[in-house]
Amino acid sequence: MKFADIIALALRNLRQARLRTSLTVIGVVVGVAAIVTMVSFGLGLQNNLLRDALARIDLFTSITVMGPGTDALLALRDQSQDGAANDNGAGDSNGEKSDGAASPTPEPTPMPTRMLDDAAIAELQGLSGVRYVLPNFSFSSYVRFEGRTRRSFIGGAPQAIEYNPRFKKFLAGRHFTGASAREVVVTERFISWVRSKNKPNGNRRRRPGGPFQMAPTRPEEERAREANGILGKEIVFLIPREQNAPPSAVFGIPIIDASSSENGDFASEFGAQYEELVYRVVGVLKAEDGFDINNFMETDMFIPLDQAKEFRDANRDPMSRIGEFLAGDTGYQNAEVRVIDVAQVESIKEEIKKRGFRAWSLTNQVEEVKRVFLIVNSALALIGGISLLVASFGISNTMIMSIRERTREIGVMKAIGGSDGEIMRIFFVEASLIGLTGGALGVLGGWGIDRVANTLANRWILNQVGQVVRRIEFFAIPWYLSTGAILFALIISLIAAIYPAMRAAKVDPIKALRYE
Amino acid sequence: MAILEACNVTREYRMKAENVHALAEVSVAVERGDFVAILGTSGSGKSTLLNLFGGLDRPTSGEILFDGQSLAPLSSWEMSRYRLRRVGMIFQSFNLIPTMSARENVSLALAFAGLGKGERRRRSLELLDRVGLSKRADHLPSELSGGEQQRVSIARAIANEPQVLLADEPTGNLDSSRAAEVMGVLDEMRLRDGKTIVLVTHDRELADTFATRVIRLKDGRVVDGG
Numbered sequence: 028m029k030f031a032d033i034i035a036l037a038l039r040n041l042r043q044a045r046l047r048t049s050l051t052v053i054g055v056v057v058g059v060a061a062i063v064t065m066v067s068f069g070l071g072l073q074n075n076l077l078r079d080a081l082a083r084i085d086l087f088t089s090i091t092v093m094g095p096g097t098d099a100l101l102a103l104r105d106q107s108q109d110g111a112a113n114d115n116g117a118g119d120s121n122g123e124k125s126d127g128a129a130s131p132t133p134e135p136t137p138m139p140t141r142m143l144d145d146a147a148i149a150e151l152q153g154l155s156g157v158r159y160v161l162p163n164f165s166f167s168s169y170v171r172f173e174g175r176t177r178r179s180f181i182g183g184a185p186q187a188i189e190y191n192p193r194f195k196k197f198l199a200g201r202h203f204t205g206a207s208a209r210e211v212v213v214t215e216r217f218i219s220w221v222r223s224k225n226k227p228n229g230n231r232r233r234r235p236g237g238p239f240q241m242a243p244t245r246p247e248e249e250r251a252r253e254a255n256g257i258l259g260k261e262i263v264f265l266i267p268r269e270q271n272a273p274p275s276a277v278f279g280i281p282i283i284d285a286s287s288s289e290n291g292d293f294a295s296e297f298g299a300q301y302e303e304l305v306y307r308v309v310g311v312l313k314a315e316d317g318f319d320i321n322n323f324m325e326t327d328m329f330i331p332l333d334q335a336k337e338f339r340d341a342n343r344d345p346m347s348r349i350g351e352f353l354a355g356d357t358g359y360q361n362a363e364v365r366v367i368d369v370a371q372v373e374s375i376k377e378e379i380k381k382r383g384f385r386a387w388s389l390t391n392q393v394e395e396v397k398r399v400f401l402i403v404n405s406a407l408a409l410i411g412g413i414s415l416l417v418a419s420f421g422i423s424n425t426m427i428m429s430i431r432e433r434t435r436e437i438g439v440m441k442a443i444g445g446s447d448g449e450i451m452r453i454f455f456v457e458a459s460l461i462g463l464t465g466g467a468l469g470v471l472g473g474w475g476i477d478r479v480a481n482t483l484a485n486r487w488i489l490n491q492v493g494q495v496v497r498r499i500e501f502f503a504i505p506w507y508l509s510t511g512a513i514l515f516a517l518i519i520s521l522i523a524a525i526y527p528a529m530r531a532a533k534v535d536p537i538k539a540l541r542y543e
Numbered sequence: 544m545a546i547l548e549a550c551n552v553t554r555e556y557r558m559k560a561e562n563v564h565a566l567a568e569v570s571v572a573v574e575r576g577d578f579v580a581i582l583g584t585s586g587s588g589k590s591t592l593l594n595l596f597g598g599l600d601r602p603t604s605g606e607i608l609f610d611g612q613s614l615a616p617l618s619s620w621e622m623s624r625y626r627l628r629r630v631g632m633i634f635q636s637f638n639l640i641p642t643m644s645a646r647e648n649v650s651l652a653l654a655f656a657g658l659g660k661g662e663r664r665r666r667s668l669e670l671l672d673r674v675g676l677s678k679r680a681d682h683l684p685s686e687l688s689g690g691e692q693q694r695v696s697i698a699r700a701i702a703n704e705p706q707v708l709l710a711d712e713p714t715g716n717l718d719s720s721r722a723a724e725v726m727g728v729l730d731e732m733r734l735r736d737g738k739t740i741v742l743v744t745h746d747r748e749l750a751d752t753f754a755t756r757v758i759r760l761k762d763g764r765v766v767d768g769g
Binding site: 028029031032036039043435436438439440441442443444445446447448449536537540 | 594597599600619620623624626627628631632634636638639640642651652654655656657659660699700702703
C-alpha cells in the first residue's frame, strides 16, 4: 500500500472519531505549549543577557589588552630591587601572596611585564589575524561647563574612528576635525549631568544603574534636541599647574568624589593652581542600547588621542602618579585589539599574553553563561515534558479504544490482503498525525501564551517604573525550539503508539470476522 | 494439477483443557475451474477448511498447497500477499467497511495492491459494473440491500484478479431471490473468467444447483466427495 494511501486511511480513521481525536490532540497541545512556554522563557532570559553581545558581533572579536597596572609596577620594582625571589606572587593584583613565599598554585597567571606604549601597539598591530589596534586612554580631570565644575572621565579617541563601534552613532554633531583641534565629543552621560542642573531640586529620578542599566528612556528626538543644544558650547579643562608632584604628596592631593562633584566653590579653593584650556563641543555620541560591558565606568567625553596623552601626563590621578614614580611611563591604559576571525580570538589572546601583556576577551564568559542556561533550559523542558508524557498516555488510550472499535475492520483488511506491517503503519501514522497536529498547535499556543505574558509583563513594568522603557522580550522561540517541540511531540506519539499498533497487527482475522 | 489442495490437514483448537479437532486429517483437492461446494452442518469444520485455503489460518499438521506449492513456509507478509493476489474471500456477513462507499470498499483492496488513485478509481468502477452496481458506487453499505452488499464484496474479492474465490455461506443472510442473484454472479465468474470457486454452505439445494462437485464434511472429517 502506498504511503499516501496509509495517510489517507489514518486521516479517515481520525475524522471518524472527531471528538476523541480532538481531545487527544488537546492533550498534546497542552504538553507542547508547556514545553515551548517554559523553554522560550529560559531562552528569552538568556537572550536578554547576551543579546547585546550577540547583536554586536564585534564584542566577540575584541581583545582588551592591558599593560601593567600599578600593582604590577610595584612588583617590577620589587623584582629589580630584590632579585628574582618574588617572581610570581608578589605582584598579584589581589595581594594574596604579597609575602613573596613560593606559590602553591602550579601555574600562576603571569603578570604583565610589558609597557603598553606606541612600540607595543605597533607590535600588536603586526600580529597575524589582527585587523587593527585601538589604544585607549581615559583619565579623570576637572572640567567646567556653564559655571559648574565636575570631575569627569575623559577618553582619548583616535582620529580614525571607522572601526570603533563606539563612534558609529552620533546623536548630534560630528567627530573632531583633526588631532590638534581643540574639540571635544561628549556622551549622553555628560548630557544627563548637564540636564540635572536644570531640574528643580529633589525631582531627580534615580537612574537605574549597574550593568543592567536600561537604555535611555526618553524619546530620541528629545535627546537629540538637547544634544544639539550644547553643540558649540565651551568646556573648560582645568589642568594643574604643578606637575609631577612627588609621591609623598599623593595623600596631600584632595580626593574629591570622583564621579560627580556638585561642589560649586571648587574654583575659589583650587582655581589658582589650575590652568584653563578651552574646548568646544562638536559632537554628542548616542548611548548604546542596553548595558555596555566595555564601559562600566562610562566616559563623559572624548578628546583627540594625542592631546589626551599629553593631558594625562600633566594631570595624573594619584594612582598613575605612583605608577609613574615607580616605573616611569605607564603607556596606554589599555588597547582594543580587533581580530579578523572569531575563531582566532583565543589563540591571539594567548599570543598577546605570551608577549607580556594582560589580555581579556568575552568569549569565555559567553560560553560559561550559555552552559548555565543550557542546564536551566533543560530543566524547564523537563517540567514541560511531564505534561507531554501525560498526553502520551492519552494517545495510547485513544489508539487502544480505536483498535477495539475497529477490530472487525482490521480483520477485513487482513482478509483482503493487508499485511501486519501495513496495519501497524496505519496506526503509527494516526499517532503521528495526532502528534504533529498537537505539536504545531502547541507551538502556536505557546507562542500565544508568550505574547500575552510578554504584554502583561511589559505593562507591569510600565506601571512600576512609570515611564516608557524599551519593550523587553521575555520569551524567545527560535526555529529549533518550535521544530524541536513538534519533533518531540511526534516521537512521543510514535512511542505511545507502539503497543496499540502491535496489538492491531496481531488481531486474528478469523476471530475478528466471526459472524456475530 | 489441483489448484488448491489440503493434504492430511488437521486443525486443533485449544478450548480450556482439551483439544478440539476442527479438522482431522482432511485431504481435499480442488481442480482449476471447479465449482466445489463444501457441505456440512455448523461445527463440521467447513469454515475452518475455507480459512486454511484462504491463508487466514495455518493447519496444526498437514499441508495446504496452492498450485502445487505449500503455504507452510510462507512468512506472515508473504501470506498477506497470497491473500491479496491468489484468493478472494466472500463472507456471510459481507464484511464491508461500513464507513466506506461501495467504490471505496473495492478500492481498498486495490490500494493494498499498490495501485494509484486514478487507476483505482477506474478499476473499482469497472469491477462494480461487472456485478451490476455501477450506479450505486457512491452508496454506503447501509444504503444497499443485502444482495447488493454481497455483490460489492464479490467485486472486492475479484479486485486483484485471484484465480480462486472462497465463499463462506455467501447467501446465508439473503432471501432466496437475492441468493440466486449472488450465486448467479459467482457462477458467471467461473464460466466467463475461469475462476475456481469454493463455496461453503449448509444448503444442499444450493450446492446441488451450482456446484460441479460436492464435498461433505462431518465432525472435521470428509464423509463424501473427498
